[in-house]
Amino acid sequence: MAKDNRKMVEAITSMEEDFAQWYTDVVKKAELIDYSSVKGCMILKPAGYAIWENIQAELDRRFKATGVENVYMPLFIPESLLEKEKDHVAGFAPEVAWVTHGGMNRLQERLCVRPTSETLFCDFYKNLIQSYRDLPKVYNQWCSVVRWEKETRPFLRSREFLWQEGHTAHATREEAQERTIQMLNVYADFCEEVLAMPVIRGQKTEKEKFAGAKATYTIEALMHDGKALQSGTSHNFGDGFAQAFGIQYTDRDNKLQYVHQTSWGLSTRLIGAIIMAHGDNDGLVLPPRIAPVQAIVIPIRQQADGVLDKAREISEMLGRVCRTKLDESEKSPGWKFAEQEMRGIPVRIELGPKDIEAGKCVVVRRDTREKTEVSLANLSDEVVRILDTMQKEMFERARAHRDAHIYDAHNYEELQNIAINKPGFIRGMWCGSTECEEKIKEDLAVTSRCMPFHDKEQISDVCVCCGKPAHKLVYWGKAY
């Protein structure tokens, strides 16, 4: 932590003392969000929104590389449309906001503010898709959605949040399944490569799957406090929605067939994940690849002759290889250091009169505080190298932390013991019954996070809850 100005930093609760308060402090002090007069709705401030812009840009590029096209659907869903698929409406109706008046008049039919847009896409596809030549449709939209949550927390759960929702229609079951998994992998690769956040890819249980889906897949990340955070989901609907909405196409043999559909979404919740996967007691730590500002140049004794000129010169030079900012405000260097740390800017470049004389500067990494003296002649190359190294090491550190917090439970006693004493993922076999899942949730406040793809080990042959024969490995955990 920077020494000469503790005012800004002192206000942060340490994560060991109170993790929830630490999180709220970081969110506010790093100026990511502000509360609004609308209960449960946040204001995304420039520093927070800029992270979302980077997430959007990178994810959108990856989507488009797989053939995704962007569209925009209405904000409102007529009540009768929401009701067409019975599981879906049962899942969402209790938590939607209803528009009942337009201008001075009561509406003939209530409209809900979209909590998700499956029903709108189905209604659209019903007319759009006639023949096998119209398939597949691989559409996505970036928008906000509304869910009338009772308890809200910045980024993690709010009444309105920003997200993307992809909705696709395919000729065959196989193609729909392939797309479902493809998009889950796009999410997982993005989280690992760009957010430096390792995830476990797997399938949700019946109980935890999306309202109306045949199968839901998820990526689950582990936060500093050992809680899991569902970071993105991808659903295969089979032809359930197609049957409810009558979305049929004529195949090559001139027969009518139902389409097979998928949807997949990822939201600003991910910003909460970045904070809790990488942050520390001095604030936010942003992985370089997602950081809106990657390097900040902080002049020391900036009133001294030539310091600001040189600082501007190297900022401009660095600006060509990474997102760079120069802080030439009148605050003290120590204050600027503390701000850089709070905001999680990956590296700061300290440059004073003596450095300039010696043709060098000091580069300080946000994550490790490691200081490197760098010759000004090599600065661009060195900063790029340091950002790359930091990105890789942040991922490795997060993976090591995650792996160190995966525990095996072979029976209920072990499960209980781990759930109470060891925050993290718990691997435990499951018989497949909802009763066991519910008992575990009620007794231990632990839910099934997923049945993993890449971890098929049979750690025992009986259910961790009931002791009956079990073949499915489940990752259990407390979750956000």
Place this chain on the structure above:
Amino acid sequence: MAKDNRKMVEAITSMEEDFAQWYTDVVKKAELIDYSSVKGCMILKPAGYAIWENIQAELDRRFKATGVENVYMPLFIPESLLEKEKDHVAGFAPEVAWVTHGGMNRLQERLCVRPTSETLFCDFYKNLIQSYRDLPKVYNQWCSVVRWEKETRPFLRSREFLWQEGHTAHATREEAQERTIQMLNVYADFCEEVLAMPVIRGQKTEKEKFAGAKATYTIEALMHDGKALQSGTSHNFGDGFAQAFGIQYTDRDNKLQYVHQTSWGLSTRLIGAIIMAHGDNDGLVLPPRIAPVQAIVIPIRQQADGVLDKAREISEMLGRVCRTKLDESEKSPGWKFAEQEMRGIPVRIELGPKDIEAGKCVVVRRDTREKTEVSLANLSDEVVRILDTMQKEMFERARAHRDAHIYDAHNYEELQNIAINKPGFIRGMWCGSTECEEKIKEDLAVTSRCMPFHDKEQISDVCVCCGKPAHKLVYWGKAY
């Protein structure tokens, strides 16, 4: 028009026959939008949304170059907040959608779905701004807004539309005025340079200004049918909102001062403007700089040996210099030509076996249908040159059309005569009274579009309506 397939094109009404129907036909046939089950709300299809993405990218870049930062504010405005500025609420309350229920419960206070976000930004700034050091704030958001319109038309007027809204706060009156005009100029330059659409910059009259503004500035474009389209507006609020919301800062002398505010917005309405400023009887004509696809490669006799290979090769090559697509579907070349024309793709590249043998291809411009034989060796350079020329010539053509449709009226008889017989802008002096403005609107269905910045000519010294002394030149016109 392409010859061998008229099916697609025949469905379009000619603009001379029925301009409104022509517009609707283009919007549908070029696959820009679809109607939704939600009355008055449109679906932006991939071809339409991609234009908006390009508008966003280019405008966002220009905004950021002037210091704008993006944020995201809540979708909802509590009724009591909307009511704080009296002119503003009077202007918007009659046309907002009201949320009255969240989940199963009636809300204690109704929330309107934002029709615009001045009140939310004011509520935010009230806490955010304390000292002169916190100024200026130059924030913008990209979002959708809702206005409960009775009559709707694709892009031009719909119950929900996409836009950006900038909201700024400044220490001084002068700085706010400067920002208001700066953003109007950003809009105008963007329209002229990117959309090839000349605009008239000016100020709105008292009657036509934004609800709650001290002054509203506008850019007005002329459509093919001689009607005006307001394409972007920028408002100076003075300290009116600041007083209503109590947004004060301590200045350098430690005195409390109200901030001065601005807002400025531009919406998907602009896509309607592109259609009506450039389209023709074969469909859309997109200015190259905004076109999602700038060049489409259409193979002739694509089954012939080597044709598809060569087409792929040149598509890849062209893809390095412009946004290129290859149409290798099984449709006939004539059908593909008609599609390219309907969708307004700036140039098509026709490539058949004989062309390949001769080492050349044919490049056809969408706007003029001009065909150029181009050696494959020079293709990239030539296509770039043709796109540049097309961009310039589209602007010149639109400007010539606009200038040919500006008429001077020196008295009411002339005004009447022009309003009835000559679609276009009417220049006429105005005494400044709302009565004259209202009389003209009621009698002739013509409204004051703006008092221009760059055209200060005194074409007479009496009001075109009442004959009393007049010093203000006004552009009048029928408007969308």
